[in-house]
Amino acid sequence: MPTAAHPDSSNAQSIPSNPWWNKPIHDQRFLKIVCVGAGASSLLFAYKLQRSFENFELTLYEKNEDIGGTWLENKYPGCACDVPAHAYTWSFEPNPNWSSIYAGSDEIHEYFSRFTDKYGLRKYCQFKKSLSRAEWNDEKGQWSIEVTDLATGNTIHDWCHFLINGGGVLNSWKWPNIPGIDTFEGDVLHTAKYDRSLDLTDKIVALIGTGSSGVQVLPAILPKVKKVVTFNRSATWVLPTQAFQQRYYTPEEKESFASDPKEFGDHRRDLETRLHGLFPLFVQDSPLQKALASTVHGAMTEKLKGSGLEDKVIPTWSVGCRRLTPGVGYLEALVHEKTEVVTTGVKKITAKGLVSEEDKEYSADVIICATGFSASFVPSFPVIGSGGKLLAEAWKDEPINYLGLSTPEFPNYFMLPGPNSPLGTGPFLIVLEAQADYALKFINRYQTENIHSISPKLEAAQELMQYKDTQMKRMVWDLECPSWYKKGSSSGKITALWGGSSLHYLETISEPRYEDFNFSYNGNRFAYLGNGFSQTEKDMTADWSYYLRDVDDGPLLGRAKHRRVVTKSGTVERSQAELNGTLKVL
Known part of the structure; x- marks a missing residue:
């Protein structure tokens, strides 16, 4: 193999x-x-x-004492994922040993811990350290970072080329704004800060909230407590969890999953496919929407029959307008003799109990606040972009974003996930994988070209917001109902969701539209072309004629043909029932 020649040093002054x-x-x-x-x-x-990368330094600043985020923090009774466990894994990292269709928070945390240890990711983590400030320095082309060491209170100063906000969506919890909460003489718990050492046996428990966590808590604590007073100010649709009934896998099933890749793969694909098939549910007046509304209304009415709660607990808005609430055993718990349902909110809290908005006081030994999280998408610390622009100020009316990944005037900043991501329309971990891949495509260009900074163009983000608002008119989320999808309002703009299915989003971000981004450069934008030599010539172990082949096995460059290859088109036969649910919408 020939040896690469190098430029004559006598010409160095002209370079x-x-x-x-x-x-x-x-x-x-x-x-x-x-x-x-x-x-x-x-x-x-x-x-x-x-x-995929070399020559990098990575730091994950984590405020908690361990990895896991949501699944480390949420340890309340009954806490589980409302997505089937085999559809809640990375696409490349299956787990044949899930105990049940819906895994609990401990089991999910164990999955991510194993993943972390298997690939040696703890070396990047710094625990008990919380970002307290991030400011873009345009002169240096870097982020200046301040981090609070929660163990010492000291401030650590750091910097980076790229800031990745992986803080999640529902992780900023707070106590409900109820007068007198600090005067209560018993224990006050939040579902996101639950104390498992507290024994609820024979206690009177007041439960505030009817979101997903409240719906999971009630049936989980009912066997132990003396009584539950549940404050159900808001009605909510309660249905079989994501259309899959909860059950435990047998030892024989788990053994088969571990030993038979085809059976295991078929099971995973079946779950993922059925989740994708739920998307027509969210289209206004679709056949699936109408059918599910009728079915769920009938099922709820049957379980609540004779309780007098039918008109108070069953919503009047469309199914799916707010996040579907899984409810294994919840309606049965509502009508249980140990449960008292209060259909108003809490006016104030006293030393001995809670006062409803109707001025009736209810005594309690323990208060559990299942009151959710802030869904503003604004980080808990100041993020300051180009020209001193504060992200909280830029997003005060609506989080203007580009594909749920980045935002104008905040260079070298990606969110995983950000606002208007497909959070509730199908499998989500594959969406996170696609978002990470998308960000890394830009980071790859940055590392191997003389790029100073990258940020989406304002006009591109604004047009995406216009598309989103138009598309949402077709969806049930746009109908009148209180929802965190709209930052808690009933009729505001939808800030949490993508306007299409998860598969629609995956196709949307499969190829970056680089023309929608502002690229600034250090000097001549083509300086990265360098001294005229390739990286291949630098590698003396590489095949310099690597492009020779016997057949053309290169990627198909037309989108339609490429998509058919990637999605294995022609290998699956859909049932008529599946086709009816989707094609009528299309």
């Missing part, structure tokens, strides 16, 4: 001083990245960066 000019094309410069949090999305990003 520009820019360091890129003296290296082969696509030289990998040092890359420094900081991630917010060590939950699922940040751990995934760390894995993918480690797998």
